[in-house]
Amino acid sequence: MRIPLLACLTLAATPALAGTEEALSDHILPGFGGFATAAEALRVTAEADCTAEALKEPWNAAFDAWTQVGDLRMGPTETGALSVYFWPDARGFTPRTLGRLIDDEEPIGTDPETFSEMSIAARGLMALEQMLYADDFSGYAQGSYSCALVQTMTADLSAQAGALEAGWRDGFAQVLRSAGQEGNALFQTPDEALRGLYTQVLSSLEFTADTRLGRPLGTFERPRPTRAESWRSGRALDNAVLFADAATDLAITLADTPMPQTRDALERLHEVADRVTDPALQDIEDPSARLRVEIVQQQVRALSQTIEAELGGPLGLTAGFNSQDGD
Known part of the structure; x- marks a missing residue:
């Protein structure tokens, strides 16, 4: 991947x-x-x-x-x-x-x-x-x-x-x-270890939005349902939600304060995912079904943005350009 x-x-x-x-x-x-x-x-x-x-x-x-x-x-x-x-x-x-x-x-x-x-x-x-x-x-x-x-x-x-x-x-x-201790060449400071884990959270949510959901969505003119992850077993939607759950849980363990906005954003993700009619995402050629999956994708991105604000801000972490944006 x-x-x-x-x-x-x-x-x-x-x-x-x-x-x-x-x-x-x-x-x-x-x-x-x-x-x-x-x-x-x-x-x-x-x-x-x-x-x-x-x-x-x-x-x-x-x-x-x-x-x-x-x-x-x-x-x-x-x-x-x-x-x-x-x-x-x-x-x-x-x-x-x-x-x-x-x-x-x-x-x-x-x-x-x-x-x-x-x-x-x-x-x-x-x-x-x-x-x-x-x-x-x-x-x-x-x-x-x-x-x-x-x-x-x-x-x-x-x-x-x-x-x-x-x-x-x-x-x-x-x-x-042992980040920051003598002999640790990978993480020069404890902050670097924390940053590495925080980056994993955002990368996971980005992959879920752009690839787990983005690949089958394709374009409106040409959706690609069989490009969904685990579509044969009917897990495509479940995987997207479960990976988002895991990323959120990891983010919460990194924080030393409650994260109510993040928890609310995850709850909203579950709410919109429950409205998807086919968990295998094989019905997205239908415009209504496609819209429901697009709303899930939008909520995954909203969850990521909430974590950036609620965890990244207090940590002093800010995300710059995406390496695949071509900037």
């Missing part, structure tokens, strides 16, 4: 808040722990019953858990998230790669020890969605190559989730906590 970078973030001379520790202990580390637990439950289920119907519920639970931390692109997840969550897939690499594996019954697809060498297009949550929900893939039976492939994929996902949890818990968390 390419998250547009919010460039030119500046930090005024204010003391760092205690929010970095709260962000780690209350949001980030529990989030990665929850994802590791959910991914392992998916693996265990697949070992007992690999069929698509048996795996849809635990796969959705794993995706729900991923939304809590999936937009954190720093430390172990700066690159490690790509093989958990390969999206958008603008050129259709995932179905082509999975199709080749299945047609040729390639041995790597049934070997958990070497599957980590496989293209990221065939790994992670989005590849599993293809196997569980796409008509061309989901009809496999117990004992088939596709069954073994899904078992390999779930084992690989569980291993990745465990590695990310350990990488944060035993490594990068201490990098954030």
Whole structure:
């Protein structure tokens, strides 16, 4: 996933808040722990019953858990998230790669020890969605190559989730906590660590508005509903709201004062999202349905602006131009 970078973030001379520790202990580390637990439950289920119907519920639970931390692109997840969550897939690499594996019954697809060498297009949550929900893939039976492939994929996902949890818990968390201390070359001051986490909040909301919702909206003349994230599983709207929930929760942990305006903005987001008629966003060719999704997109942006004012202002943080605006 390419998250547009919010460039030119500046930090005024204010003391760092205690929010970095709260962000780690209350949001980030529990989030990665929850994802590791959910991914392992998916693996265990697949070992007992690999069929698509048996795996849809635990796969959705794993995706729900991923939304809590999936937009954190720093430390172990700066690159490690790509093989958990390969999206958008603008050129259709995932179905082509999975199709080749299945047609040729390639041995790597049934070997958990070497599957980590496989293209990221065939790994992670989005590849599993293809196997569980796409008509061309989901009809496999117990004992088939596709069954073994899904078992390999779930084992690989569980291993990745465990590695990310350990990488944060035993490594990068201490990098954030030791910001400003001797030997920490990444964060020269505690404020820099706080700024890094704050940037993740805004980047997540920006990606949700511009990509999770913007890609399927396309243009009024040419909407692109099948470009929605997880449209096959009907999760497109839920993902947008869940990632916004997670970004807001992270923002709140960074603050040392209540954030009532931010909470109100999130509540309004839930209210307008409840009015969307198709959570898969497949009805947006209808002007009324499109308008409802556009209102959700506008509210995600309003939430981001509220966080900038209510958290960024007291922190002394201001966002400059967006690196993709062409300015």
